[in-house]
Amino acid sequence: MTSSRTLYQTISDGLKKDYPDTEAQSIAFWILEHFLQVKRGDIIQDKKLEHVPQSLYTAIDELQTGKPIQYILEEAPFYGRDFKVNPSVLIPRNETEELVHLILQENPKGGIRIMDIGTGSGCIPITLYLEMPQPEVFAIDISQKALHIARTNALKLNAKVTFSAVDILTDPIPARELDILVSNPPYVRELEKAYMHKNVLEHEPSLALFVSDADPLIFYRTIATKGLEALKQGGKLYFEINEAFASEMEQLISDLGYQQVTVHQDLQGKAxxxxxLKS
Structure with missing residues (x-):
């Protein structure tokens, strides 16, 4: 018999050299729940464990190499649902949940047409489909591997989303008369790599993260320009952005002719x- 509390402590202590204390503790709870169905309350009560699978120890070894827990478990939570992920797609972030929440708050009516550009795991369009009344939802990505994951998630979560392989830098947006155009495109400059955690740099897809230092707004400018053709009058454009370029982004989108251009802060107070709005 193994003590669940002792096992939890061993796992979290072993991770603290690579992760902040609170993150190490959260990962330890996540591992125990995933592999042993042990909840936080079970650990507090020191539930005894008859068998600990080798796969749990393998996961711990992978964590200590810097591989993100979401890729090890092949799932990540987003807006109350679990999405399948692997290294061909970005791990969904809390900031992107806030993007989705803003869209839901500002667009309560039913039957609207939505396009997500650079969909990755599909977490944005799938969530919008499931949370909105009868939308028509489209999503594109340049990566066939990412589209496979997105389609898998849509099937798993019973979401009707039309996915297409498109290079937004060279191809037109494959839909018209859209009510909403949303994107969380690559926006991290190459020079910012020096400040990033190794588990992001070594494991998450560079194609979905980085832009050149010479033209960091290329995706925003391209999408917003093509959005003038794809959006209907009164249609809305939503971007997740790099806080370092908030003022430049606001100017860029305004210069293209969009109205009511607004920069929103996340829960951390970052732009x-x-x-x-296409007026």
């Missing part, structure tokens, strides 16, 4: 979301 993280931009919205605009």
């Amino acid at each position: 993280r979301i931009l919205s605009g």
